[in-house]
Amino acid sequence: MSEHKYLTPLHALSALFITACLVAAPLFTATPAKAHKLKTFATAIGAKVSGYAYFVPGGRAQNARVTITREDGSQAATLQTNEQGEFDFTADQRSRLTIHIDAGDGHEASTIIAAVDLPPTLPSANAQNAAAPVVIPTPPMESAANITPDLQQQIETALARQLRPLREQMDAWQEQIWLHDILGGLGYIIGLAGLAYALTSAKGRKTSSNIKQTKS
Template sequence: MVVFSLALAAALLGPANQALAHKMKLFATVEGAIVSGYVYFSPGGRAQDAQITATAPDGATVFQGRTDPQGGFHFEAQRRVDYRIAADGGDGHEAGFTIKAAELPESLPGDLTAGNATAPTPSATMPPAVAVATAAPVPDLAALVEQSVARQIRPLREQLDSYQEVVRWHDVLGGIGYIIGLGGLAYGFASRSGHKLRRRLADGEKEAAQ
């Protein structure tokens, strides 16, 4: 019974260990037009020399490279569109992250395939002074605040993911210990019952001999 419990625990521990120890994550943020991020294992350290590919909504590859010794990467966005970033660490380790267009500066051109890709021109009847005044970009305070808050909060995601993985790992270990405990308890009962049975048989043999 104990051997069976240990074998069952080992069978459960193997897949759980692989699932928890080799979970790749990707985090990215925006500073102006610069998209930067890093790849890491949760739980674990940074992923070095992982393949990074960033694509635009039309499928065009806008960046391709590998992470540095700290698992980091960066590239400059040329358009204000959603960017899908994919990381490939080999051996089936993959992760993804999406940078939203709203996180990028409004000064960047939008999606060239969209119908409103061409910037509007001032009306011919509009006085020159008015046209110059309205052409100046107005900073979006809400967008600036959102980007600033995102830069402060997003790094906490890695810590949260690591904490969740540690909690799951503890749950797995607790379940394995519970299985082994039940196996030991069953073995104890079986041994005690067997001892009593052998004693009764021995007593029966003695009575028969007398």
């Protein structure tokens, strides 16, 4: 009689089929499987900080508000991203910069440029602390005598340029959703359902034993 109240195999199969389609669908779409989220990427090449804001998945965030703050909390600049979602800014102090992006629809993102990524020639925010690490590397090496500060600056700029694509790739990888994440989540839900069953059946057993006692 009450059989029709239970989930029949047909019903379960159709539900599983829908779930399977949903799992498979993103694998066939052209863009990688990611949901809606704002991210920003920025690097410093010399004193020039350049970057962009983008949606995952999707394109660049155009006309988003960019706020750049220094380590001491003072505002260095407020900008807007251009049509390509890019922004650039020239640092005037060797201080850690926090770049905050607001797309205006509840999507916000931020990233940090460390003080060491900016050239040592810039005036430092707290002079005595920052001056020390710049001097140390030069004396011990014999060949270091040939490296003028100018050359060193050029090497650092070239290196930063070379490293940028690598950093971009790492940033994109962080957003990758792996199959094991999806399967893990589904496993958790099945586990929670099992737990709910266990708890409700324990409750049911208690009430049924109460019934037995009252009947006998």
